[in-house]
Amino acid sequence: MDGSTQLTPPVKGNVLGIGVSRTTYQECTDFILKCAQQCHSCTVAPTPVHGIMTGYLDPKGHGERLNQFTLVTPDGQPVRWALNLLRKPGEAKLTDRVYGPTLMLHLCDRAAAEGISIFLYGSTPPVLQALQTNLKKKFPALKIAGTLSPPFRKLTSAEDNAYIQEIRQSGAGIVFIGLGCPRQEAWAFHHRHHLDCPLICVGAAFDFHAGNISQAPPWMQRVGLEWLFRFTREPFRLWKRYLLLNPLYLLLLARQLIAVKLLS
Numbered sequence: 460m461d462g463s464t465q466l467t468p469p470v471k472g473n474v475l476g477i478g479v480s481r482t483t484y485q486e487c488t489d490f491i492l493k494c495a496q497q498c499h500s501c502t503v504a505p506t507p508v509h510g511i512m513t514g515y516l517d518p519k520g521h522g523e524r525l526n527q528f529t530l531v532t533p534d535g536q537p538v539r540w541a542l543n544l545l546r547k548p549g550e551a552k553l554t555d556r557v558y559g560p561t562l563m564l565h566l567c568d569r570a571a572a573e574g575i576s577i578f579l580y581g582s583t584p585p586v587l588q589a590l591q592t593n594l595k596k597k598f599p600a601l602k603i604a605g606t607l608s609p610p611f612r613k614l615t616s617a618e619d620n621a622y623i624q625e626i627r628q629s630g631a632g633i634v635f636i637g638l639g640c641p642r643q644e645a646w647a648f649h650h651r652h653h654l655d656c657p658l659i660c661v662g663a664a665f666d667f668h669a670g671n672i673s674q675a676p677p678w679m680q681r682v683g684l685e686w687l688f689r690f691t692r693e694p695f696r697l698w699k700r701y702l703l704l705n706p707l708y709l710l711l712l713a714r715q716l717i718a719v720k721l722l723s
Contacts, residue, residue: 468529474541475515475711480530488565491657495575495632498655502528502647505559507535510640512704521641524648532557536683560664567598576602578626581637582665584608589669604629623653633657637665
């Protein structure tokens with residue numbers, strides 16, 4: 460980032476080799492809005508266990524990209540718990556995660572109040588239409604500069620350039636990306652120098668806020684059982700993510716905790 464005002468992102472803690480920001484909704488929202496106001500590019504990836512494990516298993520690809528993101532927030536409770544268990548002396552415990560769909564609502568609320576327009580990139584045209592309708596109902600003053608639903612395949616250079624040009628010309632101050640992990644993070648990483656605004660990877664938030672997929676009840680989210688709620692609704696798509704990666708995450712985290720204790 461350049462400019463007259465130096466913007467310092469929250470500090471990060473190491474969770475299985477991935478730098479995860481020790482942050483809150485308020486701190487994230489303030490930082491992202493300042494970047495938008497000053498036309499500074501920043502990359503934000505709310506990251507649950509699945510994202511951490513994708514980075515761990517692909518350290519030269521997804522892991523390396525994540526570690527160059529401005530903010531990698533603890534999207535899942537197990538990631539927040541890991542940050543708390545691994546915190547350094549003097550660091551306060553995080554009392555809440557920073558969940559992508561909720562962060563999106565915080566940002567839309569502030570963007571509406573401050574006259575900053577947003578752009579929605581990803582998903583399908585019907586989801587984008589429903590998402591726009593619901594966001595405008597919730598935040599009547601919100602300016603939606605544009606939407607794009609790219610094809611679910613590798614884009615040609617001409618297509619990619621045209622999409623970036625459309626986003627630039629829209630004048631959007633914040634771009635929300637809903638392509639799913641790791642596709643959305645790869646897109647944000649590769650375009651971070653082409654767009655002078657925050658790029659926020661929000662995953663399933665488009666479907667949630669469009670009313671296309673139900674969110675877990677608040678009590679399940681608080682105790683870290685959101686994965687179980689989603690698994691019961693999409694078992695064939697999500698079984699590998701939750702039944703294989705979640706136990707592996709716990710084993711690897713236990714190993715990291717033991718190593719940290721032995722070295723302290």
